[in-house]
Amino acid sequence: MSESTQAKTWRFRTWFLYVIIPLVIGILLSLFIQKPQIGVITLNDAIASSTAQDMITQIIYARTHPEIKAVILVLNTPGGTVTDVESVYMELARLRQTKPVITMVEGMAASGGYYLLSGTDYVFAKPSSTIGNIGVLGYLPTPPTVIAGLYSTGPYKLWGEPQDTFIGEMEMLKQGFYHAVMLGRGSRLKAPAEVILRGQVYTGSDALRMGLIDELGSLSQAYDKAAQMAHIAHYQVIDLKKPSGVLPPAVSQVSGFFQTTKDGATLSYPKDPGIYLLYVPNVETKP
Amino acid sequence: MKPIRLIIALLMLLLPLAARTLWYYQGTYQRTQPVPTPDYMSYTIPQPKISTPLPAPAAMIAGKPVVLFDLNHDNYYFISDVAPLTHAIEQLGGRIEVNESSKTLEDQLKYASSLAVIVPTSEFSTAEILTIRRFVDRGGHLLVITDPTLNIGVGIAANPPVTSVEVANFLLESYDISFSDDYVYNLISNEGNFRHVIFSQFAKDPLTQNLSKVVFFSTHSIKTGQPALIKGDANSLSSLTDAGGGLVTATTAQQDKVLAIGNMTFLTSPYDQVADNQQLILNISKFLISQPQSLDLAEFPHLLSRPVTLLVPSTSDAISQNLLAALSVAQSGFQELDLAATLSPKPVDGNDLVVIATMPVNKELQPYIDSFKLEFSREPAPTPTPAALPTTDQGLATPEASGGGVPSVILINYVNVPGFGKFDTNGLGLVLFTPGKDRNTLIFLAGTASDLDTLAGLVSTGSLQSCVVQGQVAVCKLSGGSGKGGF
Numbered sequence: 001m002s003e004s005t006q007a008k009t010w011r012f013r014t015w016f017l018y019v020i021i022p023l024v025i026g027i028l029l030s031l032f033i034q035k036p037q038i039g040v041i042t043l044n045d046a047i048a049s050s051t052a053q054d055m056i057t058q059i060i061y062a063r064t065h066p067e068i069k070a071v072i073l074v075l076n077t078p079g080g081t082v083t084d085v086e087s088v089y090m091e092l093a094r095l096r097q098t099k100p101v102i103t104m105v106e107g108m109a110a111s112g113g114y115y116l117l118s119g120t121d122y123v124f125a126k127p128s129s130t131i132g133n134i135g136v137l138g139y140l141p142t143p144p145t146v147i148a149g150l151y152s153t154g155p156y157k158l159w160g161e162p163q164d165t166f167i168g169e170m171e172m173l174k175q176g177f178y179h180a181v182m183l184g185r186g187s188r189l190k191a192p193a194e195v196i197l198r199g200q201v202y203t204g205s206d207a208l209r210m211g212l213i214d215e216l217g218s219l220s221q222a223y224d225k226a227a228q229m230a231h232i233a234h235y236q237v238i239d240l241k242k243p244s245g246v247l248p249p250a251v252s253q254v255s256g257f258f259q260t261t262k263d264g265a266t267l268s269y270p271k272d273p274g275i276y277l278l279y280v281p282n283v284e285t286k287p
Numbered sequence: 288m289k290p291i292r293l294i295i296a297l298l299m300l301l302l303p304l305a306a307r308t309l310w311y312y313q314g315t316y317q318r319t320q321p322v323p324t325p326d327y328m329s330y331t332i333p334q335p336k337i338s339t340p341l342p343a344p345a346a347m348i349a350g351k352p353v354v355l356f357d358l359n360h361d362n363y364y365f366i367s368d369v370a371p372l373t374h375a376i377e378q379l380g381g382r383i384e385v386n387e388s389s390k391t392l393e394d395q396l397k398y399a400s401s402l403a404v405i406v407p408t409s410e411f412s413t414a415e416i417l418t419i420r421r422f423v424d425r426g427g428h429l430l431v432i433t434d435p436t437l438n439i440g441v442g443i444a445a446n447p448p449v450t451s452v453e454v455a456n457f458l459l460e461s462y463d464i465s466f467s468d469d470y471v472y473n474l475i476s477n478e479g480n481f482r483h484v485i486f487s488q489f490a491k492d493p494l495t496q497n498l499s500k501v502v503f504f505s506t507h508s509i510k511t512g513q514p515a516l517i518k519g520d521a522n523s524l525s526s527l528t529d530a531g532g533g534l535v536t537a538t539t540a541q542q543d544k545v546l547a548i549g550n551m552t553f554l555t556s557p558y559d560q561v562a563d564n565q566q567l568i569l570n571i572s573k574f575l576i577s578q579p580q581s582l583d584l585a586e587f588p589h590l591l592s593r594p595v596t597l598l599v600p601s602t603s604d605a606i607s608q609n610l611l612a613a614l615s616v617a618q619s620g621f622q623e624l625d626l627a628a629t630l631s632p633k634p635v636d637g638n639d640l641v642v643i644a645t646m647p648v649n650k651e652l653q654p655y656i657d658s659f660k661l662e663f664s665r666e667p668a669p670t671p672t673p674a675a676l677p678t679t680d681q682g683l684a685t686p687e688a689s690g691g692g693v694p695s696v697i698l699i700n701y702v703n704v705p706g707f708g709k710f711d712t713n714g715l716g717l718v719l720f721t722p723g724k725d726r727n728t729l730i731f732l733a734g735t736a737s738d739l740d741t742l743a744g745l746v747s748t749g750s751l752q753s754c755v756v757q758g759q760v761a762v763c764k765l766s767g768g769s770g771k772g773g774f
Contacts, residue, residue, distance in 0.1 A: 014292065017292075017296070018292045018293070018295050018296040018299070019295060019296070019299050020299075021296075021299075022295075022296040022297065022298075022299035022300035023299040023300070023302065023303065025300055026299060026300040026301060026302055026303035026304055027303040029300070029303070029304055030303040030304045030306070030307040030308075031307075033304065033307045033308055033311065035311060036311050036312065069316065070316075089324075090324065093322045093324050094322075096318070096322045097318060097321065097322055098316075098318070099316060100316060119322075119324075163557075164479065164557075165332060167479050167480050167483075168332035168479050169332055170480070171332070171479055171480060172330045172331060172332050173330075175330045176325045176327055176330055179325040179326075180324070180325045183323040183324065183325060184323075193474075194474050194475065197474055197481075198474065198529065229316065230316045231312060231313045231314030231315060231316055232311060232312055232313065233310070233311060233312075233313060234310055234311055235311070
């Protein structure tokens with residue numbers, strides 16, 4: 001072997017050892033850097049125990065999986081029960097500590113839907129989306145009475161609470177709702193309390209003027225905004241139902257939530273007594 | 288090994304990692320401040336202020352003024368719903384009656400002191416409205432109440448439903464009062480809910496006596512040219528316009544004879560216990576049991592509201608059988624009207640008085656009819672034509688009439704009734720009425736003793752249909768007489 005051939009071999013080995021091999025190893029190692037994901041949580045129903053539980057499962061999944069860098073909440077809901085709305089709202093607050101959450105309002109984010117929306121970082125809506133209805137409603141509890149064959153140990157053991165306490169509770173919950181909106185929207189909110197607490201619903205355009213949302217736009221714009229806020233690019237969008245193990249329902253999960261008529265039509269009013277963050281549109285049947 | 292090679296190797300190792308990282312990540316998401324959530328513990332339930340119940344009021348008047356509650360117009364409530372009001376009325380000495388189809392409104396308004404129309408949902412006929420107007424014109428009180436939570440038409444297909452606001456507005460049209468088809472709310476100052484509106488601006492009126500704050504739990508606003516009785520503050524708004532300020536929710540008209548209120552809930556339990564609602568109910572009860580200022584014979588036989596004294600002669604003269612029969616008939620008639628009637632030679636304090644007598648009246652009874660300026664006379668009958676000679680006694684025959692030979696001169700008793708004219712008293716009856724603050728006096732005067740019971744029987748029949756009524760005097764034809772006389 002000539003001296004020049006020996007030198008070439010040596011240089012090749014040097015290149016191979018100090019450039020190619022580290023490069024290949026680096027490429028292989030870089031494959032462990034996961035493609036960033038934007039998780040999508042969709043709610044297309046009233047917020048009742050089943051839908052709320054599904055949302056919470058997906059929110060927890062998003063919070064505990066580092067590859068998910070942002071979450072988009074796609075809402076089309078008239079709201080639901082107070083407890084379920086608060087449960088989802090509190091989980092969203094935990095998620096937002098680590099990841100941005102963006103809302104895309106499709107058809108409606110009313111009442112409890114708006115409660116959730118106010119707990120996210122940025123809100124998109126369609127110009128014709130139905131937004132707002134900030135407030136609480138509920139059926140008055142039955143006035144206390146006694147029943148011959150049924151004994152209880154106190155006047156409200158059977159009936160829960162006096163009617164005026166119930167009305168007061170609604171006011172208390174309204175205060176919580178209003179402050180959630182104030183804290184969530186902050187200086188972006190332009191409408192005064194006496195206006196938004198009227199419980200009116202607004203179109204997306206009006207909601208934008210009042211500072212109830214941030215922008216009119218599409219779902220892809222929401223993805224881009226989420227990516228921007230999370231400082232990611234070339235992301236992947238995934239529906240969080242599948243990885244979190246939430247199965248798509250065969251029928252509406254909250255079919256038992258609303259009142260139904262004898263002929264099976266679903267009304268807009270909740271079936272059970274209680275307090276709701278719910279928008280009841282002025283129509284007889286729910287679409 | 289040269290260090291430079293190690294550095295190159297390291298760079299080669301990091302290059303793909305850096306490239307992929309930069310491809311996907313342009314920074315890191317870091318929240319500078321914790322996500323704020325509401326401090327749920329700081330919110331408290333606003334407790335309604337419960338007022339102290341008022342002591343039971345003492346009965347105001349001796350009589351039992353009737354408060355008529357209309358239930359004949361698909362009224363969207365049960366009388367038991369307004370128990371705080373009916374209870375207060377009864378405590379003050381009033382009597383509750385309901386207007387149902389068994390009696391006509393006109394008949395019941397003859398003796399009622401007030402009419403309460405609460406959330407009616409079927410229309411009043413024109414005749415009923417005219418009857419109510421006449422009732423108010425003569426001093427009856429009218430209370431009209433609507434409520435946004437009860438503003439629901441319950442008509443049938445052939446008779447499309449109307450709301451209580453529409454019905455009430457039709458009824459109140461002539462009084463310049465109109466309920467708005469809205470509800471009043473106040474987001475700033477309320478009693479636990481935006482629709483629980485606190486009212487503290489009152490006109491000076493007996494109806495607002497001792498009130499400092501009332502709470503209506505759902506109320507219509509009222510448009511009126513009349514002074515407002517109760518109105519809201521600057522933040523009370525109408526649901527129709529989300530505007531307002533100072534909205535009127537209660538008003539009066541027709542010299543305080545008509546009261547319109549846009550809320551019913553304050554009359555129901557437990558809302559009657561809040562703020563001064565109970566005092567307002569008491570004031571309304573007093574308003575309702577106020578007796579009509581003027582009574583006239585149009586209300587016959589419901590002219591008396593106290594126990595009745597049937598006046599009998601105080602002289603030693605025996606009571607004639609005819610008078611006895613008449614007193615008996617009158618007593619039965621007043622008992623049918625739920626009025627106790629007793630005989631007495633003198634008026635009894637606290638009682639109304641009934642006088643039954645023949646014409647001309649004796650001196651003892653003269654003071655009771657003085658105010659009517661009746662003139663009694665006894666004159667020869669007009670000379671009859673042969674064909675028209677009387678076949679029966681028409682009056683008392685003169686001594687000459689019983690003699691023979693001399694042509695008989697028949698004397699007839701006449702009465703001249705101012706405003707009517709002069710009448711032959713035979714077969715004639717007069718009903719005279721004198722209303723008074725302490726006593727109402729009803730006088731029955733018949734031309735002959737045999738007609739006394741027929742005249743007293745008018746109390747039972749409840750009608751003066753066979754009479755001509757003018758003011759406080761009715762002239763009635765009771766039996767066959769000459770029919771002579773005229774206006």
